[in-house]
Amino acid sequence: MKVLATYNIKGGVGKTATAVNLAHVAATQGERVLVWDLDPQGAATFYFRIKPKVKGGGKALVKGSLELGDAIKATDYDNLDLVPADFSYRHLDLWLDDAKKPLARIRRALSQIADDYDYVFLDCAPSISLTSESVFRAADALLVPTIPTTLSQRTYEQLDRFIDDNPDMVREVKVLGFFSMVDRHRRLQRRFISDMRAAHPEMLEASIPLSSDIERMGLDRQPIGAYGKGGRAARAYEALWAEVRSKL
């Protein structure tokens, strides 16, 4: 089982769209996929039309009184399941702090279902916290959507430095940055992308365009592959998934 976490300190960069759409692409290719919506906002849960409720709340999952498997709900898509968000996740840091070996808690929860899934996507809240550190410990790769702006580059490099400075905490997680919400008509963005690739050649080749198709996810409450298959944005996610898979 491979664990991928969509992560960025900045909000609104496309983390949830990435998690939901890549998970859907993987599922249509026959992989067994789980999305765990760790963001109390519950956007991924909303897209999948599932009620944002976990019996016993996030505390039960962290403490181990609820097995992760018992919190899982099937989505409407073959091979794709979800651990829903719960508003109580806003207290995750507090519970983790209380627990023994807090950084290992999410990984331990995931180990309970390791035989049931090929890929797990963790949709993380935009923050740097004990929860995110626990996610770093659990993940095989961080998918970091990055809008082509100076501030985004700054936060990307912040994350990179954090990973480098904390090898014991993050073990061997791969950082897979890619450009998100790319407007190819804007010269400044094109230039920025070129400069950032030069500075960070490890950035993935695939990028996700700025597209109203993606914004429609909130209206249709479906992954883009379910309603926009064949379109530019859907194809971009397929290409991104192919590249991410090849890196794992």
Added chain:
Amino acid sequence: MADIRRFVVSGVGDVDAILATLVDGVGMRVVTDDEFERTWLDTEDRRLDVDGTVLEHRRPTSSDRAASLRWVADGRLLASDDCVTVAPPVSSTDLPNQPGFARLAERLGSASLVAGPVSMTRAVVLALLDDDDKTTVRIVVDRSSVAEAPPTTTLEIVELRGFADEASTLTSTVCRLVPLEPSGDTVLERARRAVATTSTTSTSAVGSTSGIGAIHLDAGVRAGAAWRIVLRSLTDTLVAQLDPAIAGDPHALHRMRVAVRRIRTVLTDADGVLDDRSRRMFRKDFQWIGDITTPTRDADVHLERIPVLIAGLAGERRASLRPFIDVLEIERTRRHIAMVAALRSERMAGIRSEWSAFLDDDAAWNDRRGGVDSTRRATRVVAGHIAAAHRRLERDGRRITKKSKPELLHDLRKRAKHLRYLLECFASLFDAADIETIVQPLRQLQNVLGDFQDSEVEAAELRDLSRSVPAADLDEGAVEDILSTIERRGADARKRFADAFGEFDRRPIRRAVDRLATTKGSTR
């Protein structure tokens, strides 16, 4: 991912009436409503069945929709896509080009897909939705007719993970409103039984295998006549494949070779039915035909499997294997030329002529001299041979341990093939259900033994052939990657042997073999 509760609809099973109940009475929504011709597909050795997966080709009855292919395991969709062609795929190269089917291609290897049961089907998928329009339970209503059996309507309630209560409530409601009987069978299992019970000539529930036509033998037929009918049929198959094989068709070559192996098996067990001299002579002749085609067949298999083996490599690595693939193609051409020369030789012409004359010689098949009695009832003779082959297979299989040498498993594979060919060639003399009881685990065993032996042979030969590539052009790392994949497959097959043999070495199979001996016509 999904728990499925299966039911058969009692009575007429009117789909529209059931839909009206589910939609109007229960509040479900129709998601899809399709009519199609469905063909189930598997390899000759039923490796998908062994894996617990099901491959279906669906050709809609409405011409404005494309045919599609679905690969499913335990209700979980592994891959689904539109087909490029209307007809079902025959090999892994015909599969849709998408990652889900790449895994299927790897599983198939060089094996051909053969058509199994065919049904005319109407399938309706309904969803129970919550107030967010989220599906909480799915129902599939399937009305299928197979062969000449009356159509059957089944209803499956698919419980989605995390929605067990909703599924239970719906099940209670539906069971009150629709006349249902619980059933453990899938639609495919039902279709297989329909084929087996409505056909007296089918040699296997998954349809004819490798081009063998259905061979019909009357219950009271004498041994000489039975052997003659079977051998004529197998010869017809061989001859039909000869020209296409010479022209370079790898599938025809494979079918031809299977016919040759079956002929040799049937000749081996013609002991006491045909005179020994003729038996030995023709067995040698067909051995020769098998031998001259083996190198080409091996080369075909290498070339068929290469795309699957290299699919997992990165782009540059795949490209670096081009010189190696060129060597394989050159070698295949060389072997094919040699094979064609042999098949067009005077020796081959002589074998065909003498064999044809032997098949036409009435006296040879009604012999009662020198220990031969071809007038005995075929059922009795065949049952005896099957029992003996079964005993040998059980005995030798039980001797194999984790430390046994590979050669013992290769020999066991030959025994398994021998038994299977007997069962299939003479199947119409016996009860189809008994034959199926024996053949199903036997196929699984053969599949495992085949994977093991083929992996060894393939790895050795590819390693050998890689030495023909100029050193400067050879990407040793990429070749080693391929060989590792093959070796892993072989090691995996070795691990699966104990379970596969365990499934065969069981009392129900022994009882089925015993029942063959008590079939009407098997005693004087």
